[in-house]
Amino acid sequence: MSEEYKREHVFGIDYGTSDFKYGPITLGEIPEVVENRGYFVDRESLMSRLMDIRREVIVGKELPLFLESRKSLAERMVYPMRNGVIEKDDLRAWRVVEELTRYALESFAPRDEEFDGFYLVASVSMVAPRYMYEKLFEIFKRMNEERTLVKAATIIPQPLAVAIAHKIPTCVVVESGHGNSQICPISMYPIRDAVLALNRGGCSANTLMAEILKDAGYGDLAKEESLVRRVKEELGLLPRDLDPAIDYAKANPEKVRGRLKIPGTRIVIDLGEHSWTRFLVGEYVFNPNHEIFQSYFTRGMPKPSDIKIGDTFFYGMMDMAEAIIESVEKCPIELQPHLYSKILLSGGNFGWRAPEDLKEVAVTSDLKLSSMLREKGIEDVEVRITEEPRFSVWRGCIVYGYAVPIDYEWNWNRMEGWLYLA
Amino acid sequence: MLRRFKPEDLVAAIYEEEGFYEVERREEGILGASSRIVLSDGRRELAVNILDEDTLMVHGAIHDALLQAEKLRERYSGVAIAIPRRFRRAVDDGVLSMHGLGLIVYDMMGAEEVVPPRFSERVEVVKSSNTAIEEKAVSIEEIVRIRSDIGRILRMLEELEARLDRLERAQRSLEIRVNRIEQRSSRVEVRVRETPRIEERVKPSSKKLPSYLVDNPWIDILSRRE
Numbered sequence: 001m002s003e004e005y006k007r008e009h010v011f012g013i014d015y016g017t018s019d020f021k022y023g024p025i026t027l028g029e030i031p032e033v034v035e036n037r038g039y040f041v042d043r044e045s046l047m048s049r050l051m052d053i054r055r056e057v058i059v060g061k062e063l064p065l066f067l068e069s070r071k072s073l074a075e076r077m078v079y080p081m082r083n084g085v086i087e088k089d090d091l092r093a094w095r096v097v098e099e100l101t102r103y104a105l106e107s108f109a110p111r112d113e114e115f116d117g118f119y120l121v122a123s124v125s126m127v128a129p130r131y132m133y134e135k136l137f138e139i140f141k142r143m144n145e146e147r148t149l150v151k152a153a154t155i156i157p158q159p160l161a162v163a164i165a166h167k168i169p170t171c172v173v174v175e176s177g178h179g180n181s182q183i184c185p186i187s188m189y190p191i192r193d194a195v196l197a198l199n200r201g202g203c204s205a206n207t208l209m210a211e212i213l214k215d216a217g218y219g220d221l222a223k224e225e226s227l228v229r230r231v232k233e234e235l236g237l238l239p240r241d242l243d244p245a246i247d248y249a250k251a252n253p254e255k256v257r258g259r260l261k262i263p264g265t266r267i268v269i270d271l272g273e274h275s276w277t278r279f280l281v282g283e284y285v286f287n288p289n290h291e292i293f294q295s296y297f298t299r300g301m302p303k304p305s306d307i308k309i310g311d312t313f314f315y316g317m318m319d320m321a322e323a324i325i326e327s328v329e330k331c332p333i334e335l336q337p338h339l340y341s342k343i344l345l346s347g348g349n350f351g352w353r354a355p356e357d358l359k360e361v362a363v364t365s366d367l368k369l370s371s372m373l374r375e376k377g378i379e380d381v382e383v384r385i386t387e388e389p390r391f392s393v394w395r396g397c398i399v400y401g402y403a404v405p406i407d408y409e410w411n412w413n414r415m416e417g418w419l420y421l422a
Numbered sequence: 423m424l425r426r427f428k429p430e431d432l433v434a435a436i437y438e439e440e441g442f443y444e445v446e447r448r449e450e451g452i453l454g455a456s457s458r459i460v461l462s463d464g465r466r467e468l469a470v471n472i473l474d475e476d477t478l479m480v481h482g483a484i485h486d487a488l489l490q491a492e493k494l495r496e497r498y499s500g501v502a503i504a505i506p507r508r509f510r511r512a513v514d515d516g517v518l519s520m521h522g523l524g525l526i527v528y529d530m531m532g533a534e535e536v537v538p539p540r541f542s543e544r545v546e547v548v549k550s551s552n553t554a555i556e557e558k559a560v561s562i563e564e565i566v567r568i569r570s571d572i573g574r575i576l577r578m579l580e581e582l583e584a585r586l587d588r589l590e591r592a593q594r595s596l597e598i599r600v601n602r603i604e605q606r607s608s609r610v611e612v613r614v615r616e617t618p619r620i621e622e623r624v625k626p627s628s629k630k631l632p633s634y635l636v637d638n639p640w641i642d643i644l645s646r647r648e
Contacts (some may be wrong), residue, residue, distance in 0.1 A: 002601070003601070029633065164638070164640045164644075167640065395632070399634055399638055399641065400640075403640065404647050407595070
């Protein structure tokens with residue numbers, strides 16, 4: 001098998017928390033995307049009999065065609081990668097992962113005789129424990145039961161893929177998703193010993209947004225998770241500095257007033273005199289230690305706690321800049337300035353907008369983090385928000401598969417290389 | 423499914439520890455027994471007549487079995503009978519012991535030697551009385567030797583197999599290294615050639631390489647992984 005064959009048959013898979021991105025190198029810039037979920041069919045149901053469904057799990061684009069009642073949706077729909085980590089014995093989640101993988105590979109596997117399997121590069125969360133790698137390799141091996149779909153496979157952490165897609169060999173990747181945030185320094189290789197994780201992500205900001213909605217008189221709407229998320233994305237702001245921003249909002253209530261009409265409904269949300277709280281939502285993700293958040297904690301809002309998932313310890317209350325410093329300081333001193341000079345922010349939790357008329361007090365994530373780091377004495381900082389964060393992991397997978405030589409075999413110590421399966 | 427052991431296997435197992443192995447098994451045409459196994463340690467032969475429950479239900483079966491067993495003493499160094507444990511009381515240990523016959527009882531849990539058989543110096547007797555049996559004794563010795571030869575050959579085969587594996591691995595690794603050296607020598611040339619190929623495959627409508635592959639320093643870094 002030649003390098004030439006490999007380069008033409010690289011296949012990338014990004015097991016993201018909400019979306020599953022996949023496709024071969026031949027797709028170019030944009031991969032195929034389906035939701036990272038699977039629906040377990042009730043074989044006894046009228047629907048499955050009518051449609052003659054023989055599969056146990058439905059994944060992919062046709063999934064909505066098989067859905068039944070809302071009640072069964074909750075019982076039968078499985079989102080396997082909610083926190084980036086799948087429990088070892090979560091059989092249903094692993095079943096979904098296997099079906100999605102098969103779905104992805106079979107969608108693109110050529111029928112010609114020359115095809116001898118893809119060189120598959122899969123990407124998982126930086127905090128994925130070793131057993132997840134083992135389970136995934138087992139799944140990839142099973143892909144070859146009927147015909148050879150996977151010649152060789154490898155698994156890389158998502159931050160490495162992000163750094164590769166952005167063409168930066170030495171940097172710190174901060175990935176902030178739905179459930180948590182991970183900080184990973186990279187210098188040609190991911191520096192695994194320096195990885196640090198926070199038990200805060202987009203869902204933490206959603207929780208605070210729900211509390212704010214309750215205080216503003218929208219307690220009924222605060223129960224709708226998707227609506228809360230939408231309000232957060234539309235009305236939430238990231239303050240340059242929280243106290244002056246609150247003062248500004250109180251002095252200029254009309255300028256900061258948060259009002260949102262939900263399209264297609266009669267719902268209008270107006271935060272009114274509570275509009276200053278818009279700044280709390282963004283601040284909470286970056287630094288939940290401000291005294292103002294204490295009042296929410298004492299009223300019952302869960303405080304982000306320190307927890308251990310898999311092999312990784314997730315800090316609850318550590319601020320984002322402190323976490324980056326702690327992570328970088330685990331790396332060699334000589335390397336530290338290079339790492340601070342390229343910090344990449346990836347993931348939907350960094351998408352805070354700074355409206356033109358509020359530029360004085362509201363900022364984007366890169367500016368916020370730069371200023372937080374400078375306050376802590378770190379100079380020569382350059383923070384960048386990734387472009388097209390949705391596809392960058394998949395692109396990194398394609399570059400990795402394209403470049404890594406075919407004889408660089410998988411090694412469990414360095415967690416890199418090709419594992420030959422056919 | 424669990425395998426249920428036959429009485430012959432259970433009986434043979436109790437003598438395995440003493441160095442006996444099975445050299446003959448007959449399950450039909452045995453007078454006074456339902457089956458017979460012959461065990462040997464290379465020097466002595468032990469014949470065991472095995473009686474199952476059906477055989478013992480026939481009136482006088484136990485006496486017939488003992489008489490037939492007694493006759494076997496001329497041909498084998500030792501003789502024993504094996505009966506199901508629940509018929510244990512039908513046989514007197516003392517009588518058997520006096521005649522040098524062994525007694526084994528068995529049930530589905532295993533077999534137990536109740537009276538050990540008395541071994542005679544059969545080889546010498548055989549030599550003087552029966553040439554045919556002498557030949558058989560020789561052939562048993564031969565069997566022992568052949569078995570040990572087969573064991574040695576199997577070990578040699580295993581070693582050869584392992585060496586072949588190592589050689590195949592080494593050959594594969596060498597092939598890969600040669601390929602890489604060839605590619606390295608023409609790396610610049612290869613890249614220039616490859617770019618349009620990917621371009622062609624990427625998207626028929628697009629004339630450009632994917633942006634993430636163009637001028638990406640990681641390609642050089644990753645291609646040096648070894």
